Structure formats: structure tokens, C-alpha cells
Amino acid sequence: MGPMIELPDESPETLLAEFEARGWGDGLPLVAPTDERVEAMLAGTDPDEVIAVLPPRSGRADRRAIATNAVLAGCTPAVFPVVVAAVRALAQPEVNLRGVNATTHPVAPLVIVHGRVAETAGFNSGLGAFGPGNRANAAAGRAVRLVLLHVAGALPGPGDASTQGQPSKYTYCVAENEAASPWGPYPPGADAPAGAVTVHCGENPHNFHDMESDGPERILGKAASLMTTFGANNACIAQGEFFVLLCPEHAHTVAAAGMSRADTAQWLFDHARRPAGEYRAHFDLRAWTVEMEAAADDEPLAPTADPANIKVLVVGGAGKHSCVIPSWGMTTSVTVALDQPAGARP
Amino acid sequence: MTVRIHSPAGSIDRPHTEPAPAPATLEGVSIGILDNTKPNAGVLLGAAADELCRRTGARLVHTDTKNAALPAKDRVLNGMVREVQVVLTGSAD
Numbered sequence: 001m002g003p004m005i006e007l008p009d010e011s012p013e014t015l016l017a018e019f020e021a022r023g024w025g026d027g028l029p030l031v032a033p034t035d036e037r038v039e040a041m042l043a044g045t046d047p048d049e050v051i052a053v054l055p056p057r058s059g060r061a062d063r064r065a066i067a068t069n070a071v072l073a074g075c076t077p078a079v080f081p082v083v084v085a086a087v088r089a090l091a092q093p094e095v096n097l098r099g100v101n102a103t104t105h106p107v108a109p110l111v112i113v114h115g116r117v118a119e120t121a122g123f124n125s126g127l128g129a130f131g132p133g134n135r136a137n138a139a140a141g142r143a144v145r146l147v148l149l150h151v152a153g154a155l156p157g158p159g160d161a162s163t164q165g166q167p168s169k170y171t172y173c174v175a176e177n178e179a180a181s182p183w184g185p186y187p188p189g190a191d192a193p194a195g196a197v198t199v200h201c202g203e204n205p206h207n208f209h210d211m212e213s214d215g216p217e218r219i220l221g222k223a224a225s226l227m228t229t230f231g232a233n234n235a236c237i238a239q240g241e242f243f244v245l246l247c248p249e250h251a252h253t254v255a256a257a258g259m260s261r262a263d264t265a266q267w268l269f270d271h272a273r274r275p276a277g278e279y280r281a282h283f284d285l286r287a288w289t290v291e292m293e294a295a296a297d298d299e300p301l302a303p304t305a306d307p308a309n310i311k312v313l314v315v316g317g318a319g320k321h322s323c324v325i326p327s328w329g330m331t332t333s334v335t336v337a338l339d340q341p342a343g344a345r346p
Numbered sequence: 347m348t349v350r351i352h353s354p355a356g357s358i359d360r361p362h363t364e365p366a367p368a369p370a371t372l373e374g375v376s377i378g379i380l381d382n383t384k385p386n387a388g389v390l391l392g393a394a395a396d397e398l399c400r401r402t403g404a405r406l407v408h409t410d411t412k413n414a415a416l417p418a419k420d421r422v423l424n425g426m427v428r429e430v431q432v433v434l435t436g437s438a439d
Contacts, residue, residue: 003353010349024354033352053359065356072354099415104438150354161438285385287413330415 024150026170033071041067043077051084052091055098057153061087065151073143078121079136081338083143085197086111094332100201101154105233106166107328110200111141111173114185117195117338118175125175127317130205141173168204174315180248181314182255192337200243200333203232205323216254224272226324227303236279236286237329238305244268245323247316261312269307273300369431372402378430382414387437395434
């Protein structure tokens with residue numbers, strides 16, 4: 001049993017006041033993590049199993065702590081394995097969570113849910129997938145943020161230096177619309193039987209729309225234009241990733257032209273370009289490869305060094321709006337399968 | 347009726363590392379600069395080091411750099427430990 005807090009009652013007002021006094025919470029009302037609710041969230045799994053140790057606080061994210069935050073966020077137990085997998089993913093070294101939490105940039109981990117769990121736990125991959133309105137998306141993303149606040153210590157100020165913050169630091173979770181994808185599930189690991197979770201530490205979605213094109217060039221051209229904005233934090237970071245989340249209609253228009261997912265990423269890599277001299281004119285500090293630094297000023301350069309850094313997925317419902325989500329830069333996305341821990345109740 | 351809830355903070359894996367005690371005097375102390383390569387960090391830290399040396403008699407003996415978004419490499423940290431007693435570092439945007 002972990003530390004317990006005694007309150008005069010479990011009303012929303014009392015709980016919120018207690019959390020405010022302790023410097024906890026995200027400012028919104030919370031569900032009281034009573035022993036009964038936390039036990040239900042754990043669903044028989046080992047509460048003391050440490051999933052990750054999270055910087056900068058070196059907080060031990062055991063299942064009990066994650067479950068407590070999942071209760072606070074309003075999760076159902078069906079959503080809990082997604083939250084656990086997201087925490088596990090965030091702790092992978094290539095995510096660079098210390099930097100993600102501490103930077104002045106407004107980066108937030110986007111949780112992308114893949115596979116069977118998206119359906120069984122009620123995640124929204126279709127119309128309005130980024131919200132609002134769906135409990136699973138909203139609560140899972142919020143639970144991850146609460147874990148970062150409470151366990152990782154990413155509190156605005158001492159643990160999170162984000163200059164302006166951003167709305168996606170409240171919650172940032174979406175499901176991949178595999179059923180509407182012409183390319184099948186997003187790899188790697190997304191074909192795990194129970195499902196999988198990708199974490200991508202990035203900016204808010206940069207929307208683009210194309211209502212009129214019947215071929216890929218103008219649709220993807222708009223994505224390419226977003227990828228070459230100088231305002232994105234990864235504008236001149238060679239390892240920077242771009243998640244290009246196409247709505248089903250855009251994806252099918254692109255696929256109808258015979259383009260695979262890899263073709264689409266390659267097309268974007270080939271067309272999302274600016275002369276190297278323009279980057280140099282805007283940025284004295286660049287995290288470029290040797291080859292990028294050697295480029296002549298008039299040589300067109302992609303903002304990232306490798307087409308594999310461009311990830312193409314299908315999200316959303318009817319309509320012709322898609323988005324690009326640039327990464328913070330010094331971070332790499334991670335996909336992990338949902339775990340099936342020994343001793344879990346069916 | 348009172349109610350008991352779980353703490354959301356969990357436990358700490360290892361204690362926070364506290365900064366080393368400040369030296370009683372900087373006279374004759376070897377200082378280093380760890381430039382995190384933020385814009386003008388090197389200029390700011392260099393000027394601070396020069397002024398510190400002028401006022402206290404400390405000696406600037408070692409300078410190195412790190413990426414602001416990543417932890418310092420072991421080579422860099424070991425160099426600081428080996429060469430200096432006080433490190434000036436850190437600059438935001």
C-alpha cells in the first residue's frame with residue numbers, strides 16, 4: 001500500500017482544493033482515487049510493479065501510482081493498459097523525456113492507440129478524434145499528463161519550463177483509424193494482438209485542408225508546406241520527426257494514385273524542401289548532419305535527414321482536413337505493444 | 347465521514363542529488379564553463395567567469411560544451427570533475 005491522504009469528504013470541491021494546496025493536478029475537477037477505485041483500475045495486476053522511473057523527479061511509476069492518476073483523470077479500467085503502455089514508451093531513452101518535460105518548447109506527448117484495444121476500450125479514431133467528446137481519448141491522454149505532473153514532477157516552473165504551455169498538455173490522445181486506412185496498421189509493433197501505443201512528443205496539430213483535389217500532389221503539397229515552416233521547433237534538426245495524420249478521404253486519394261505509405265513519406269521528403277541558405281538565414285544553431293551542413297545555399301533541403309522520420313497514419317472521419325505534427329526535435333517516437341502481465345485477470 | 351485517497355505522486359526512486367556545498371573562498375579555485383550552446387550562453391558564461399576570476403582570484407582552466415536538450419556526455423562530465431572545483435553552466439533561451 002502506498003501513501004494515503006485523508007480528506008473530510010470526497011466531493012469535487014474538497015478534492016480540488018486539496019490538490020491545489022499541494023501543487024498537484026491540472027486545474028480541472030478530479031475523481032477521488034479511493035482504494036476501491038484504484039483496485040478496480042488495477043484489475044488484479046501487481047500494484048508494486050515498477051513500469052518506469054520518470055525524470056526529472058526520478059518518480060517511480062509503479063502500477064499503483066499510474067492507476068491512481070488514471071482514476072483521477074476519469075479513466076475506465078479498460079483504458080488502463082493504454083496508459084501503462086504509454087508510460088512504458090515514454091521511459092525509453094530515445095524519447096528523451098527529461099528534455100521533453102524540461103524544455104521551454106511547448107511539447108506534449110501525443111498518445112496514438114492502435115489495434116484491438118482502440119475498439120474494445122472505446123477510443124475514437126473517426127470524426128472528431130482529437131476531441132472533444134470521447135471519454136477514452138480524453139481520459140487516457142489526461143492520465144498520462146497527470147503521471148508526468150505527479151510522478152515525473154513536470155510541474156510548470158520547477159519541472160516544465162514551457163514558455164507558453166499548450167492545450168495538448170491537458171490531454172493528447174487519439175486512435176489510428178485502421179479500418180479506414182488504405183495501408184493497414186501503422187508499423188512497427190502495431191499489429192500486436194491486444195493493440196499497441198505510440199508516443200510522439202510534438203507540437204499541437206498543424207491543420208491543412210484540401211477540398212478539391214483528385215490527386216495526391218496538391219494534398220501532399222500542403223502537408224509539405226507545413227513541414228517547411230520555420231516556426232516549427234524541429235525546422236533544422238536532422239532527427240526531427242513529422243507525423244502526417246491523413247483523414248481517410250485524403251489517404252484514399254493518395255493511395256488511389258498507387259502510392260504506398262512509404263511512397264507517401266518519400267514524396268514528402270522529396271517535396272518538403274527549402275534552399276539550405278534559407279535555413280541558414282533563419283537559424284545560427286542547427287542540429288544538421290555533416291551532409292546537410294555541406295549543402296550549397298541554393299540546394300533544396302528537407303527539414304529532416306531521413307524519409308523514415310516522416311510517419312504517415314490515418315486518423316479522423318468524413319471531410320478533407322488532415323494535419324502535420326512536428327516533433328519537439330531532440331526526441332524519437334516509440335511504439336510498444338500492450339502488455340499482458342502475468343497474474344492479470346481476464 | 348472522512349475518506350482516504352491514494353497519493354498520485356508515488357515514490358522517489360533515488361534521493362534528489364543536492365548541490366555540493368559552496369567553497370568558502372574562490373581564491374585560487376579552478377573553475378570551468380559548461381556551455382549548453384543556447385544562443386549567447388558562451389558569451390554570458392565567459393563574461394561571468396572573467397568577472398568572477400577578477401573579483402575573487404579564481405582561475406578559469408577548462409571549457410566544454412553540451413547540447414542543451416540532451417544530458418552531458420560522460421566524457422564531458424568526467425573532464426569537469428577532473429579539472430575543476432566549480433562549474434558555471436546553464437542558460438535559457
